[in-house]
Amino acid sequence: MATHAGGLTATTAAVHIRDLHRSFTDESPVLTGLDLDIEAGEFVALLGRSGSGKSTLLRALAGLDQDAFGTGEITVPHQVSVVFQDSRLLPWQRVLSNVVLGLEGGGAKARGKEALAEVGLAGRERAWPRELSGGEQQRVALARSLVREPELLLADEPFGALDALTRIKMHGLLRALYERHRPAVLLVTHDVDEAIVLADRVLVLDAGKVASEVRIELEGHRDPSDPRFAAIRTELLAALGLAGGVEITQEES
Amino acid sequence: MTAVDTETRETGSGASPPASHDEAASGRASKPRGKRRLGPGKAIPFGYLVGPLLLLGIWAWGSAQGWIDPRILSAPWTVAATGWDLWESGRLGPDLLVSARRFALGLTIGVLVGLVLAIASGLSRWGEAIVDGPVQIKRSIPNLALLPLLLLWFGIDERMKIITIVLGVLIPIYIHTHNGLRSIDGRYAELAETLRLSQGAFIGRVVLPGALPGFLLGMRFAVTSSWLSLVVVEQVNATSGIGYMMLLAGTYGQTDIIIVGLVLYALLGLGSDTIVRLIQRRALSWRRTLED
Numbered sequence: 245m246a247t248h249a250g251g252l253t254a255t256t257a258a259v260h261i262r263d264l265h266r267s268f269t270d271e272s273p274v275l276t277g278l279d280l281d282i283e284a285g286e287f288v289a290l291l292g293r294s295g296s297g298k299s300t301l302l303r304a305l306a307g308l309d310q311d312a313f314g315t316g317e318i319t320v321p322h323q324v325s326v327v328f329q330d331s332r333l334l335p336w337q338r339v340l341s342n343v344v345l346g347l348e349g350g351g352a353k354a355r356g357k358e359a360l361a362e363v364g365l366a367g368r369e370r371a372w373p374r375e376l377s378g379g380e381q382q383r384v385a386l387a388r389s390l391v392r393e394p395e396l397l398l399a400d401e402p403f404g405a406l407d408a409l410t411r412i413k414m415h416g417l418l419r420a421l422y423e424r425h426r427p428a429v430l431l432v433t434h435d436v437d438e439a440i441v442l443a444d445r446v447l448v449l450d451a452g453k454v455a456s457e458v459r460i461e462l463e464g465h466r467d468p469s470d471p472r473f474a475a476i477r478t479e480l481l482a483a484l485g486l487a488g489g490v491e492i493t494q495e496e497s
Numbered sequence: 498m499t500a501v502d503t504e505t506r507e508t509g510s511g512a513s514p515p516a517s518h519d520e521a522a523s524g525r526a527s528k529p530r531g532k533r534r535l536g537p538g539k540a541i542p543f544g545y546l547v548g549p550l551l552l553l554g555i556w557a558w559g560s561a562q563g564w565i566d567p568r569i570l571s572a573p574w575t576v577a578a579t580g581w582d583l584w585e586s587g588r589l590g591p592d593l594l595v596s597a598r599r600f601a602l603g604l605t606i607g608v609l610v611g612l613v614l615a616i617a618s619g620l621s622r623w624g625e626a627i628v629d630g631p632v633q634i635k636r637s638i639p640n641l642a643l644l645p646l647l648l649l650w651f652g653i654d655e656r657m658k659i660i661t662i663v664l665g666v667l668i669p670i671y672i673h674t675h676n677g678l679r680s681i682d683g684r685y686a687e688l689a690e691t692l693r694l695s696q697g698a699f700i701g702r703v704v705l706p707g708a709l710p711g712f713l714l715g716m717r718f719a720v721t722s723s724w725l726s727l728v729v730v731e732q733v734n735a736t737s738g739i740g741y742m743m744l745l746a747g748t749y750g751q752t753d754i755i756i757v758g759l760v761l762y763a764l765l766g767l768g769s770d771t772i773v774r775l776i777q778r779r780a781l782s783w784r785r786t787l788e789d
């Protein structure tokens with residue numbers, strides 16, 4: 245769906261980054277002149293080795309990089325929501341209060357309830373965060389970010405702490421929520437399959453820049469056993485420096 | 498409308514580690530176990546009364562056996578009778594009221610001042626630079642040592658007594674609330690920024706609830722401190738109050754009246770501590786600690 249927006253409406257960029265530099269120490273810069281555009285309503289996944297600067301980029305977009313220094317041009321929409329790897333629910337607020345945290349106006353509670361229902365947690369409004377499972381807590385975090393109707397959703401390995409089964413369910417949920425609310429999404433992940441299942445476009449971050457990008461043009465249900473899916477996976481793994489898959493070598497003794 | 502996956506249970510989620518592995522191995526019936534193996538275990542109902550009652554028992558036993566000289570420590574029943582007599586004759590009531598009023602007033606003002614100072618110093622570097630030093634200095638000076646000066650400044654009237662109590666109370670409130678504020682996880686501040694919380698909402702929703710455990714701990718010290726200061730001011734210079742009653746009894750060698758005073762202090766202290774603990778339990782029900 246978002247793929248057709250490609251050449252036609254290039255002016256509706258949600259994210260516009262030019263020549264972004266970020267570093268924490270003088271010796272090893274993290275981002276070195278990164279360019280990136282994300283269109284309104286486009287779902288982009290960002291892959292990269294651990295330590296390649298994915299979180300640094302995301303935090304720059306979220307305006308959370310006070311402890312980094314650097315230059316560059318960043319344009320983001322007004323309404324940005326962030327989902328962290330930990331659900332980051334306030335333990336002393338009940339679930340609904342967490343969802344509507346900081347929202348004003350009479351309709352806030354009702355909208356919060358609606359958002360909780362959307363993530364399948366209707367009826368848990370008065371639960372404490374500690375009474376929820378990890379997956380449920382992360383769904384509350386999703387509800388909290390979506391109730392603000394973001395134009396850009398930033399998610400840093402949001403399912404990284406969940407078990408495989410819960411993660412698959414969360415993929416379905418996130419994609420459904422995305423189809424419904426249509427924010428631009430930047431999803432940071434270390435899971436190649438997750439990126440291919442969810443995104444319209446997958447980027448690989450390497451040496452401080454977007455080193456390669458793959459547009460995912462699989463219609464309908466994306467099935468990891470589909471040969472085209474496998475081809476994309478191989479391509480991405482190669483970009484991540486794992487050409488030919490992981491070799492299991494046996495030491496000669 | 499898109500149908501959204503609404504399954505309600507996670508299968509094998511990471512939040513609660515399945516406890517079934519070792520249990521299957523040991524062949525135990527798989528019902529939820531009632532008691533945690535490590536940690537103090539389930540709360541005993543009215544458990545906090547056991548220790549004091551034990552002390553009372555030893556005291557009563559010793560007096561009945563004649564091991565305790567009544568001139569040194571009157572028997573519990575003598576003390577109870579004396580207390581009743583004092584109450585009947587109308588001598589205890591007014592003194593008790595005066596003491597309770599000083600306690601409540603000193604505690605309330607002290608808590609408010611301590612809280613304001615802690616927030617000012619916890620949320621602003623300038624506030625900390627100005628407030629923290631003097632509070633730490635005051636902390637290292639015992640109230641007893643300040644008393645002569647306070648007497649000179651404020652005379653012997655109610656004002657001086659309340660101020661002494663306030664000075665004792667605000668220290669634990671400040672220390673523990675400030676510590677509670679500063680140990681709030683920085684990630685919550687980050688969250689507040691991404692949610693664009695106003696300063697007011699940040700203080701109301703994140704800072705104060707996050708510092709509440711610290712504040713309530715400070716409250717328990719403050720309550721005790723308030724009684725201690727009360728004893729001091731009432732014995733050094735007063736013409737009313739439980740402390741004055743005890744002081745008077747001391748000059749006439751009336752051990753039983755002294756003990757009545759002590760028991761009253763103990764009961765009031767225990768009572769107010771219990772109230773704070775009850776508040777603690779209710780206000781912190783979102784937590785799961787070894788306490789529960």
Ligand SMILES: Nc1ncnc2c1ncn2[C@@H]1O[C@H](COP(=O)(O)OP(=O)(O)O)[C@@H](O)[C@H]1O
Nearest residue numbers: 268274292293294295296297298299300301311
């Ligand atoms: N707050 C920080 N202070 C110092 N170095 C940091 C900080 N955050 C990240 N880094 C460094 O920047 C590099 C990129 O980190 P990060 O963006 O978190 O990587 P990724 O999310 O891709 O795993 C790493 O080498 C990391 O050590």
Ligand SMILES: [Mg+2]
Nearest residue numbers: 298299300400
């Ligand atoms: Mg990261």
